[in-house]
């Protein structure tokens with residue numbers, strides 16, 4: 045058997061490196077975007093957190109960002125200061141809501157894709173009315189009338205700036221959909237995923253320590269313009285809780301198919317207020333893989349095979365060299 049010459053190895057390595065760079069670029073283009081993400085370690089140089097601004101009671105530690113402590117009448121927020129010009133995206137937020145209250149705790153927190161950056165107010169610490177999308181993780185039930193549901197409760201509201209949030213009904217009258225979710229005081233990590241793709245909004249949770257997404261709701265006919273900001277805000281009132289954000293991870297779903305939908309620049313719109321709720325268990329992996337088309341997977345597999353091939357070849361070369369060396373020593 046003829047072993048490859050060093051020259052051939054070098055050519056192969058260069059080829060592999062180029063493919064690797066191509067793949068790396070593809071990865072960052074299709075998936076996580078750092079400018080809209082917030083991951084540990086939070087601090088850059090000095091005390092500031094790159095690309096994120098803080099409001100109110102927010103406190104940054106090494107392992108979490110605490111929007112409110114477990115004390116009454118606090119409000120805090122974090123806001124991304126880079127507007128989002130990606131039409132289709134997915135946001136994963138790792139959070140922790142916890143406190144000493146056994147039956148009395150509140151009020152909850154909100155995840156925003158909004159025009160109203162850094163404006164404090166009465167919707168979980170953020171301004172009312174707002175323009176954009178709000179996902180509310182409400183831990184305290186303000187009413188016992190009709191439309192009542194158990195808390196904690198997750199709901200979504202799309203607003204063009206004209207609707208006020210109705211506190212007395214926990215936003216039930218203006219929500220596009222929602223679901224109950226027992227995310228408070230858990231001993232393990234809790235996550236929420238917000239996916240906005242082709243005018244469809246899907247909210248899922250991973251709060252049962254199962255490392256898989258469970259759909260909370262999915263609603264079609266949602267129009268959100270590009271150019272708004274991501275943020276998370278929280279508030280306590282007579283009742284309190286720690287509202288912590290551990291990470292925010294933004295995934296770009298446009299990737300190579302960026303031209304599949306032209307960026308929308310009108311006002312936020314929802315064609316329905318309430319939609320039927322289905323709950324489907326889905327694994328975390330396939331949830332993201334769902335956005336990968338067949339040929340991309342194929343390319344990855346081919347690249348992996350080439351990578352393994354190069355490694356084996358280098359291994360053989362090194363082994364042969366050692367054999368030669370040991371032979372030289374013996375004779």
Ligand SMILES: *[C@@H]1O[C@H](CO)[C@@H](O)[C@H](O)[C@H]1NC(C)=O
Pocket residue numbers: 204205206207311
């Ligand atoms: C804003 O939303 C409200 C309620 O959904 C609707 O009645 C109104 O027509 C919208 N305004 C604009 C300018 O689209």
Ligand SMILES: *[C@@H]1O[C@H](CO)[C@@H](O)[C@H](O)[C@H]1NC(C)=O
Pocket residue numbers: 231232253
């Ligand atoms: C959560 O799951 C992990 C891994 O499956 C397990 O080690 C851990 O004990 C679980 N935590 C709780 C509180 O159930």
Ligand SMILES: [Ca+2]
Pocket residue numbers: 151182183184185186214
């Ligand atoms: Ca409430």
